[in-house]
Amino acid sequence: MATLPFSDQEFKKISSIMYEAAGLSYNDSKKSLIHSRLAPRIQKLGLGGFPEYIAILEDESEAAEFQMAVDLLTTNETYFFREPKHYDLLQEELARLGNRSSIAVWSAASSFGDEAYSTAMLMSDMQVMGKIGPDWSILATDISHRVLLSAKEAVYPEDRLRAVSPERLRRYCLRGDGPSQGQVQLQDKIRSRVQFGQLNLCKPFSGMGPFDVIFLRNVLIYFDPPTKSEVVDRVLAALKPGGLFFLGTAEGRVPCSTPITTVIPGAFRKTA
Ligand SMILES: C[S@@+](CC[C@H](N)C(=O)[O-])C[C@H]1O[C@@H](n2cnc3c(N)ncnc32)[C@H](O)[C@@H]1O
Structure with a gap:
């Protein structure tokens, strides 16, 4: 298939549309990445080239x-119990919160829901052990409608649950057979504990939390x-003072005006 032409001007236009609408930031070194990700889509739609696609995006x-x-x-890459040390800390935090009236957790770029459902498994276990009460909720949001639809279905390739203990697999998951072999469906008792919603983190939002x-x-x-x-x-404004905030460990500490202290790599506490 012939390579679709992609001018610097078209690259700048797409970068600015994506920046304005979703906060996605692409410097000049990302021109070939944008081309390689979008050109197959443009060809699949039978469009003449990038100018027509830009018109659609606008x-x-x-x-x-x-x-x-x-x-x-x-990329929507995610998996269950990613960064186990974060879940160890979460468990300590939940035990500390204990049987207070309610506990609210937000997975703010949830992708396919692995992070939120991992948290739901942990919280269900803690509830059964009497370490937290029954009044807890998990909200999972993402900009992508497609990943949210799939998250609600809660069907995953087995490999994504590689860090889930055998006990939790037994307690919360159903293994597929026949044409569904290699897939895992989460049971309703876990699915029903997570609410999903679409949210663009780069636009102002209100009515969230406190978490x-x-x-x-x-x-x-x-x-x-x-x-x-x-x-x-913006996200920290929805966290209670004293609440726990997780970033990806590799993302380091991001400068912000809200006072936070580091607890462990990638985990912070809002101090006021
Ligand atoms: C790599 S996944 C992270 C999933 C999960 N938090 C984890 O760490 O495993 C990144 C997610 O961010 C979402 N995303 C990208 N831009 C966003 C935005 N402006 N607002 C909300 N979500 C966004 C993507 O759709 C994608 O699902």
Whole structure:
């Protein structure tokens, strides 16, 4: 298939559309990445080239295609109990919160829901052991409608649950057979504990929280430094004072105005 031409001007236009709408930031070194992610889509749609695709991205009635472009330009990689030390700390934190009236957790760039459902398994176990009460909730949000639909289905390739203990697999999962072999379906008792919703972290939002714990892991990589700080402050506004805040360990500490202290790598406590 012939390579689709992609001018610097078209690259700048797509970068600016993605930056304005979703905070995704691409410097000049990312031109070939954008080309390689979007050109197959343009060809699949039977369009003439990037100018036609840009027109679609700018057309507000083409929200679904805009979503598709965001999906193609970001990675949704995630898996259950990613960064186990974060879940060890979460368990200590939940035990500390104990049987207080309610506990609220937010997975703020949830992708396919692995992070939220891992948390639900942990919280269910703690409830059964009497370490927390029954009144707990988990909200999972993402910009991508597609990943949210799949998250609600809660069907995963087995490999994504490689860090889930055999006891939890028995307690919370159903293994597929026949044509579903190699897939795992989460049981309703876990699925029903997570609420999913669409949210763009780069736009102002209201009515969120307050949460006791927030995960904002492995999403800031797409944003430039001012957007990272803006998003972190916006998200931290929904965290209770004293609440726990997780970033991806590799993301380091992001400058922000909200006072936080480091607990362990990638985990912070809001101090005021
Ligand atoms: C790599 S996944 C992270 C999943 C999970 N938090 C983890 O650490 O395993 C990044 C997610 O961020 C989402 N995302 C990208 N830009 C976003 C935005 N502006 N607002 C909300 N979510 C966004 C993507 O759709 C993707 O599902």
